[in-house]
Amino acid sequence: MLSEQMMALGKTRSVIREIFEYGNKRKQEIGADKVFDFSLGNPSVPAPESVNQAIRDILDEMDSTAIHGYTSAPGDFSVRQTIADYINKEHGTSVNADDIYMTVGAAASLIISIKAMACPGDEFITFTPYFPEYRVFVQVCGAKLVEVASREGDFQVEPESLETAITPNTKALILNSPNNPSGVVLSEETIKNICGILEKKQKEYGHEIYLITDEPYRELVYDDIKVPYLLNYYDNTLVGYSFSKSLSLPGERIGYIVVSNKMKNDRDMYAAVCGAGRALGFVCAPSLFQRVAARCIGQTSDISEYKRNRDLLYSSLTKYGFQCVRPDGAFYLFMKTPEDAGVFCEKAKKYELLLVPGDDFGCPGYVRISYCVKTEQIVNSLPAFEKLAEEYQL
Amino acid sequence: MLSEQMMALGKTRSVIREIFEYGNKRKQEIGADKVFDFSLGNPSVPAPESVNQAIRDILDEMDSTAIHGYTSAPGDFSVRQTIADYINKEHGTSVNADDIYMTVGAAASLIISIKAMACPGDEFITFTPYFPEYRVFVQVCGAKLVEVASREGDFQVEPESLETAITPNTKALILNSPNNPSGVVLSEETIKNICGILEKKQKEYGHEIYLITDEPYRELVYDDIKVPYLLNYYDNTLVGYSFSKSLSLPGERIGYIVVSNKMKNDRDMYAAVCGAGRALGFVCAPSLFQRVAARCIGQTSDISEYKRNRDLLYSSLTKYGFQCVRPDGAFYLFMKTPEDAGVFCEKAKKYELLLVPGDDFGCPGYVRISYCVKTEQIVNSLPAFEKLAEEYQL
Numbered sequence: 171m172l173s174e175q176m177m178a179l180g181k182t183r184s185v186i187r188e189i190f191e192y193g194n195k196r197k198q199e200i201g202a203d204k205v206f207d208f209s210l211g212n213p214s215v216p217a218p219e220s221v222n223q224a225i226r227d228i229l230d231e232m233d234s235t236a237i238h239g240y241t242s243a244p245g246d247f248s249v250r251q252t253i254a255d256y257i258n259k260e261h262g263t264s265v266n267a268d269d270i271y272m273t274v275g276a277a278a279s280l281i282i283s284i285k286a287m288a289c290p291g292d293e294f295i296t297f298t299p300y301f302p303e304y305r306v307f308v309q310v311c312g313a314k315l316v317e318v319a320s321r322e323g324d325f326q327v328e329p330e331s332l333e334t335a336i337t338p339n340t341k342a343l344i345l346n347s348p349n350n351p352s353g354v355v356l357s358e359e360t361i362k363n364i365c366g367i368l369e370k371k372q373k374e375y376g377h378e379i380y381l382i383t384d385e386p387y388r389e390l391v392y393d394d395i396k397v398p399y400l401l402n403y404y405d406n407t408l409v410g411y412s413f414s415k416s417l418s419l420p421g422e423r424i425g426y427i428v429v430s431n432k433m434k435n436d437r438d439m440y441a442a443v444c445g446a447g448r449a450l451g452f453v454c455a456p457s458l459f460q461r462v463a464a465r466c467i468g469q470t471s472d473i474s475e476y477k478r479n480r481d482l483l484y485s486s487l488t489k490y491g492f493q494c495v496r497p498d499g500a501f502y503l504f505m506k507t508p509e510d511a512g513v514f515c516e517k518a519k520k521y522e523l524l525l526v527p528g529d530d531f532g533c534p535g536y537v538r539i540s541y542c543v544k545t546e547q548i549v550n551s552l553p554a555f556e557k558l559a560e561e562y563q564l
Numbered sequence: 565m566l567s568e569q570m571m572a573l574g575k576t577r578s579v580i581r582e583i584f585e586y587g588n589k590r591k592q593e594i595g596a597d598k599v600f601d602f603s604l605g606n607p608s609v610p611a612p613e614s615v616n617q618a619i620r621d622i623l624d625e626m627d628s629t630a631i632h633g634y635t636s637a638p639g640d641f642s643v644r645q646t647i648a649d650y651i652n653k654e655h656g657t658s659v660n661a662d663d664i665y666m667t668v669g670a671a672a673s674l675i676i677s678i679k680a681m682a683c684p685g686d687e688f689i690t691f692t693p694y695f696p697e698y699r700v701f702v703q704v705c706g707a708k709l710v711e712v713a714s715r716e717g718d719f720q721v722e723p724e725s726l727e728t729a730i731t732p733n734t735k736a737l738i739l740n741s742p743n744n745p746s747g748v749v750l751s752e753e754t755i756k757n758i759c760g761i762l763e764k765k766q767k768e769y770g771h772e773i774y775l776i777t778d779e780p781y782r783e784l785v786y787d788d789i790k791v792p793y794l795l796n797y798y799d800n801t802l803v804g805y806s807f808s809k810s811l812s813l814p815g816e817r818i819g820y821i822v823v824s825n826k827m828k829n830d831r832d833m834y835a836a837v838c839g840a841g842r843a844l845g846f847v848c849a850p851s852l853f854q855r856v857a858a859r860c861i862g863q864t865s866d867i868s869e870y871k872r873n874r875d876l877l878y879s880s881l882t883k884y885g886f887q888c889v890r891p892d893g894a895f896y897l898f899m900k901t902p903e904d905a906g907v908f909c910e911k912a913k914k915y916e917l918l919l920v921p922g923d924d925f926g927c928p929g930y931v932r933i934s935y936c937v938k939t940e941q942i943v944n945s946l947p948a949f950e951k952l953a954e955e956y957q958l
Binding site: 171172173175176177178179180181212213214215216217221222225226229233234235237238239240241274275277278280281282285286287288289303306307310341377378418419420421422423435438439440441442443444445446448449450451452453454455456457458459 | 835
């Protein structure tokens with residue numbers, strides 16, 4: 171009598187949360203400092219002080235009914251103008267305020283973009299490894315998720331593998347770079363290859379193939395790595411952004427969609443985005459945090475801790491003999507497992523190491539290690555990783 | 565190539581917004597004080613000062629990562645406990661924290677409740693007049709909205725009209741009291757009649773019929789009117805609440821669902837609610853405002869201004885000869901029109917009166933007058949209403 175699909179989704183505790191809750195129990199048993207929990211992607215670095223200052227300033231400067239009242243459904247106009255100006259300055263684009271739709275975070279950006287375009291029978295392509303909710307969002311919009319394997323070794327993309335996956339039913343490609351769970355940033359070469367194939371296939375089939383980017387980790391990159399801005403590479407692009415990770419605000423649910431104004435039908439697409447947001451019950455993005463995001467645009471939390479963690483973890487794990495792809499961004503490290511990832515994670519637990527198997531990310535034989543933790547936790551966990559490597563005689 | 569349904573939804577500017585934007589233009593032409601805009605339901609009374617104080621206190625007292633980090637998907641546990649305790653104290657119920665799911669406002673409460681239970685072929689009943697988004701939410705969940713006319717004159721419900729509308733496909737009744745757009749509060753007698761019929765039909769068909777309440781206006785009632793709490797009248801109830809109107813926070817998107825624990829399958833229903841929230845991309849309700857809502861629980865904005873407006877508007881309009889149902893709650897007055905409501909609204913515009921035709925609320929022959937405005941606007945508008953009445957020789 172209820173929706174079986176929704177009930178199943180609600181009852182399937184995600185593997186990540188399962189491990190996290192095991193960790194909490196274990197911490198109570200043996201002490202928090204003895205359990206090395208690498209399961210969650212919750213930023214460990216606080217929001218920059220300017221965030222709380224912006225909140226205080228807004229409370230002081232604006233009327234309560236203006237701060238907390240409805241904004242227009244696509245978001246406050248001056249907030250959208252500020253964001254458009256920032257994007258244009260950073261990326262040399264010509265985005266207008268009316269190309270931007272403020273969202274309730276990255277998940278909302280993604281499902282609204284999918285819902286805006288999904289028709290029965292449509293296929294949405296993504297590369298493995300990918301964030302598990304992609305499958306949920308595509309399915310709930312009545313479409314099918316098609317997985318394409320990234321290249322073993324560096325998780326860049328072989329042009330041929332994308333080309334063979336595109337069919338006349340392909341509506342869009344969902345791209346996530348920096349990637350959760352691998353931390354890999356797609357190179358400009360890879361991006362150009364991808365866009366070239368999309369262009370070619372559009373011509374071949376005589377209809378648009380859209381590109382949906384999911385980029386909450388855009389600013390979390392290390393060593394001067396550049397993340398190509400897709401609006402500059404492909405006209406049929408929707409950029410999905412969130413301030414969750416750059417400003418360490420994941421609970422506040424604030425992000426946006428940019429609809430490329432170089433798209434032939436860009437006003438129709440923007441209308442469909444507005445319609446999808448309305449149909450899914452979003453009304454408007456949280457009004458105070460729309461303004462906070464605008465005031466803090468271009469700032470990030472102190473990501474040097476993530477870089478320190480990345481360096482320490484990557485150099486240590488490879489020294490112990492593990493195979494990892496060096497992550498250039500986000501705060502995840504994806505490590506190859508010497509046997510089935512589920513079995514490996516159980517063995518890791520004996521050393522109090524809590525890791526997430528790659529299976530749910532469409533990539534068995536790997537584990538995700540979230541290094542958005544205190545550096546101290548990484549330092550303390552290294553002997554455990556070393557023993558685990560010794561157990562496998564790496 | 566895009567979703568026609570989403571594009572149409574995005575392009576259909578709601579009638580309400582259309583009038584609101586006409587009003588803005590008109591205000592620029594002749595001055596804001598000369599245009600009497602009664603179109604929008606945006607609270608005119610500021611949030612109680614305790615709201616901004618709670619925000620400041622939370623920023624001072626809690627760590628940034630705790631304030632702005634993810635909460636669990638159903639919401640912070642202590643927030644849910646505070647809300648459960650409050651409901652139990654107010655209504656003599658026995659709600660647990662685990663019966664509560666925090667939402668991104670009333671629209672989210674409603675669509676999540678519908679999505680949790682909707683199966684192909686399902687019918688959801690609501691009484692006219694009703695908020696137009698009900699139709700959107702029911703349709704996007706793949707079900708059908710069935711309208712049942714309220715009783716002409718007082719907008720209570722004739723038991724027979726509900727009984728004949730229920731079919732074996734009826735999944736739920738959506739109830740909105742105090743009502744938008746009529747301001748009517750369903751009496752305890754009406755509630756008992758409704759619940760009696762639902763009980764009878766459940767037995768007759770041998771399956772559950774759910775009751776979904778949409779009650780963002782619960783606290784906005786005047787003259788000691790009581791709004792029956794449905795958990796005490798019907799076991800298969802989901803309460804949908806929002807702090808938007810009671811705390812004047814509509815832009816912040818914060819509310820909750822209570823799943824009655826007297827429901828036979830209450831854990832399944834709660835799981836389906838969690839699944840629907842996840843599938844629709846809500847992740848968690850805004851984290852700072854979850855805590856603000858808990859700290860300000862039981863408080864309301866100063867609603868005496870709404871009561872003053874209601875009294876002045878109702879007594880004046882009826883004196884001029886208009887027929888209105890006296891609203892006991894919310895901040896809307898629903899007035900019968902002497903001719904087609906659309907034509908009537910156009911004539912009202914000549915007097916700079918901006919009113920919303922009832923057609924979109926499933927109730928032609930009426931207009932909605934939102935009196936969440938400064939009392940001064942009502943005082944100044946009365947001569948215009950009087951002239952309009954004279955034009956119709958009322």
